[in-house]
Amino acid sequence: MSDFAAVSDLAVGSKILETLSVLILLSAFLLMANKRINSYIKSFRLQSFLIALTAGIMGIRSLFNEGRWDILIVCVLIIALKVILIPARLSKTYANVRYKVEKDFIWNIPILILVCCGLVVFSYFTLAGVEGISGESSNLQLVNSVSVIWIGLFFMISRKKAIGQIIGFLVIENGLYITAMLVTHGMPFIVDLGIFIDLLTFVMIMGLITFRLNDQFDSIDTDQLKNLKG
Amino acid sequence: MDTIIYIIIQLGVVLLIAPLINGVIKKVKALSQKRKGAPLLQMYFDLYKLMKKSSVVSDVSSWIYKATPYIVFGTAIAAALLVPVSTTILSSISIPGDFIMLVSIFALGRFFMMAAALDTASTFGGMGSSREAMISSLIEPSMMVSLFAIGIIAQTTSLPLIMLKVQTMAFPLVHPVYMMVGLALLIIIIAETARIPVDDPSTHLELTMVHEAMILEYSGRHLALMEYAASVKQLVLITLFVNILMPHDQWIGAGIAAIGLSLLIYLFKVIFMALVIAVFEVNTVKFKLFSIPNLAALAFILAFLGILQFFILGGNHV
Numbered sequence: 151m152s153d154f155a156a157v158s159d160l161a162v163g164s165k166i167l168e169t170l171s172v173l174i175l176l177s178a179f180l181l182m183a184n185k186r187i188n189s190y191i192k193s194f195r196l197q198s199f200l201i202a203l204t205a206g207i208m209g210i211r212s213l214f215n216e217g218r219w220d221i222l223i224v225c226v227l228i229i230a231l232k233v234i235l236i237p238a239r240l241s242k243t244y245a246n247v248r249y250k251v252e253k254d255f256i257w258n259i260p261i262l263i264l265v266c267c268g269l270v271v272f273s274y275f276t277l278a279g280v281e282g283i284s285g286e287s288s289n290l291q292l293v294n295s296v297s298v299i300w301i302g303l304f305f306m307i308s309r310k311k312a313i314g315q316i317i318g319f320l321v322i323e324n325g326l327y328i329t330a331m332l333v334t335h336g337m338p339f340i341v342d343l344g345i346f347i348d349l350l351t352f353v354m355i356m357g358l359i360t361f362r363l364n365d366q367f368d369s370i371d372t373d374q375l376k377n378l379k380g
Numbered sequence: 381m382d383t384i385i386y387i388i389i390q391l392g393v394v395l396l397i398a399p400l401i402n403g404v405i406k407k408v409k410a411l412s413q414k415r416k417g418a419p420l421l422q423m424y425f426d427l428y429k430l431m432k433k434s435s436v437v438s439d440v441s442s443w444i445y446k447a448t449p450y451i452v453f454g455t456a457i458a459a460a461l462l463v464p465v466s467t468t469i470l471s472s473i474s475i476p477g478d479f480i481m482l483v484s485i486f487a488l489g490r491f492f493m494m495a496a497a498l499d500t501a502s503t504f505g506g507m508g509s510s511r512e513a514m515i516s517s518l519i520e521p522s523m524m525v526s527l528f529a530i531g532i533i534a535q536t537t538s539l540p541l542i543m544l545k546v547q548t549m550a551f552p553l554v555h556p557v558y559m560m561v562g563l564a565l566l567i568i569i570i571a572e573t574a575r576i577p578v579d580d581p582s583t584h585l586e587l588t589m590v591h592e593a594m595i596l597e598y599s600g601r602h603l604a605l606m607e608y609a610a611s612v613k614q615l616v617l618i619t620l621f622v623n624i625l626m627p628h629d630q631w632i633g634a635g636i637a638a639i640g641l642s643l644l645i646y647l648f649k650v651i652f653m654a655l656v657i658a659v660f661e662v663n664t665v666k667f668k669l670f671s672i673p674n675l676a677a678l679a680f681i682l683a684f685l686g687i688l689q690f691f692i693l694g695g696n697h698v
Contacts, residue, residue: 165554172556172689176563176682183678260677267681267688274692290556293692 167332170204171294174328175270178301178321182266182308183259187244190317191237197321198232201328212336220339231346236320236353243357244313247364254311254371262308269300291332298325312360312370316353323349386470387461393643394460398608398615399423401654406582408658423611427604435600438500448496449598449605455489456609459616466642467543467629478537479527482620483520486572486613490516493606497594504586508593511669515578515590518676519571526564526683530624533557533690543623547630556693560686562625567679569621569657571672573614576661578672588666615650618657622649 177197184190202225209221255262273296277289302325306318327345330337360370367374403420410417419425437446462482464470494512497505531537534545552558571578574591584592595606628645632638667675 168556169554169559172559175685176560179678179681179685183674259674263674263677263681267684270685270688274688289694290689290692 166207167204168290170200170207171291171328171332174200174204174324175294175297175301178298178305178325179263179266181317181321182262182301182305185255185259187254187311187313188241190314191240191244194240194317194320194324195233195237197324198228198237201324201331202228202233204328205331208331208336218336220342221336224339224342227342227346231350232320232324236349239353239357240313240316243360247360247370254309254314256308256310262304266301266304269304270294270297273297273300288332292329295325295329295332298328301325310371310373312356312363312372315372316356316360319352319356320349389639389643390465390470391457391460393465393646394612394615394619395457397647397650398611399427401615401618401650402611404651404654405658405661408655409582409662412658412662423607427608430604430607431601433600435598435602437602438597440501441499444492445496445499445597446602448492449602449609451492452489453605453609453612455485456612456616459485460612462539463616463619464540464543464623465619465646466639467540467547467623467627470540479531479539479542480524480537482539482616483523483527487516487520489609489613493594497597500597502597504589504593504596507586508590508596511590512594514669515571515672515676518673519568519679522564522676522679522683523568523572525680526561526568526686529557529561529683529686529690532687539620543627546624547627549627552627553625556689557686558625560682560689562621564679564682564686565617565621565625566656566660567675567682569614569617570660571675571679572617573610575657577664577667577675580666618650618653619646622646622653 174197177193177200181190181193181197184193205221205225205228209219209223209225212218212221257265270293274293277293277296299322302318302321302323304318305321306315309315309318323345363372363374364370367377400420400423402423403418406422407417407420459482461475462477462479462485490512494509497509499505530542534542536542536545546552546558549555553562570576574581579590579592580588581591583589584596586593589596591610595603598606623646626649628649629642632642632645
């Protein structure tokens with residue numbers, strides 16, 4: 151048993167978490183490079199799957215080291231919610247709106263990607279001054295996951311349509327979640343549950359608001375909200 | 381004396397299996413379309429047939445047109461000498477030159493190819509060379525940055541030394557820096573070898589062709605040399621990728637049998653990469669010309685993030 155735990159600790163150790171955190175950062179870049187709303191949803195699903203994978207690896211490790219089940223349950227919840235339910239709901243919302251012009255970003259894609267790269271540099275320099283994260287791999291994981299938050303924020307303000315902004319918010323949430331998970335190696339279970347219920351409510355409400363926006367303005371472009379409508 | 385034998389092995393292997401890679405890619409594409417496709421060795425037959433034919437040269441063209449196939453083929457061979465196919469055994473070649481020279485050699489060949497396409501004053505040639513100039517000026521910075529990222533880690537610019545350094549690592553492919561650089565290199569290989577998102581190698585449609593438009597005027601022996609040079613260049617880039625990201629020589633000892641085994645593993649790796657490229661090509665569509673900057677930006681950013689990850693890791697992690 152202890153032998154197996156040692157092996158799993160080695161294989162499942164920070165090396166794979168490092169790689170996964172880089173892949174999550176990469177999926178945020180992929181999201182930024184997407185042009186179409188259906189590809190946003192696919193990229194978001196990919197990112198959530200990578201987060202679920204991270205949670206699964208951490209869950210297996212904590213199961214063998216401390217005998218805790220809760221992170222594995224969180225992994226299953228992430229797969230159910232963020233990989234299956236929320237993307238499906240977003241696709242349904244998008245299929246139901248009438249007005250479909252796909253291109254909705256403010257600048258062209260190379261500039262957006264370059265700005266994102268600047269955000270990674272920025273988060274590296276801000277986090278370099280924080281005390282107590284001197285370890286190499288934890289530094290890498292922290293910089294990557296904080297960068298995901300920044301990129302999500304930038305995604306939210308660089309897209310004009312409501313669905314793009316919902317996805318931006320979900321990416322911010324993904325970034326916050328992965329940051330918390332990589333720093334604490336497993337939050338208390340009740341906190342995870344609270345986050346998930348918040349998220350589900352958010353997506354429901356935003357879906358409804360997108361429908362309302364579409365009904366009122368024949369468009370899901372949030373720029374239209376500047377006009378008064380009776 | 382040994383050096384000469386190693387150079388012969390290096391060049392022989394590259395020249396021998398370069399057309400095979402094209403065959404594998406074409407076969408996979410044909411199978412994906414439920415066709416039987418040309419035989420794997422089709423390109424060898426084509427080259428043999430073209431070599432036997434005399435070439436037609438436009439009488440308004442200058443010496444550049446006639447010299448270009450030999451220059452392009454010469455640059456391909458020079459590039460093949462710089463990138464060892466099997467590191468520990470063949471690194472004793474020690475030809476002066478590093479990856480900066482590799483990029484410059486490619487640029488030299490490309491320059492003459494573009495000049496020759498302009499030389500015959502055909503409209504397609506000019507169109508092809510202007511497109512090629514745009515694509516190469518976009519892709520070349522990413523290639524330099526990604527190679528520099530690897531060079532910073534290995535603290536050398538020499539390719540054999542980089543490949544020796546990589547062998548001390550457990551799995552370079554899952555290391556954060558190498559993963560980023562590897563993805564950038566994959567985009568670069570696809571763009572440099574005129575594969576589908578950037579250029580369609582199998583059509584002669586005037587709207588889409590880039591590389592084909594430049595060699596449209598060539599025939600016979602000259603065309604054979606140009607096509608052979610293109611396939612050798614493709615194999616050199618694939619070799620760079622597989623030997624940096626999937627090193628295998630650390631598990632093999634020394635000796636004659638080891639060289640054979642190493643080359644065999646190398647062949648499998650290269651065919652595997654050809655399959656990866658073919659699958660990528662099947663699953664994507666050709667971009668319009670003005671979407672290529674997006675791809676180039678992505679490659680550049682991946683390479684730059686690779687360097688950045690190296691510094692986030694403290695600069696001495698590897």
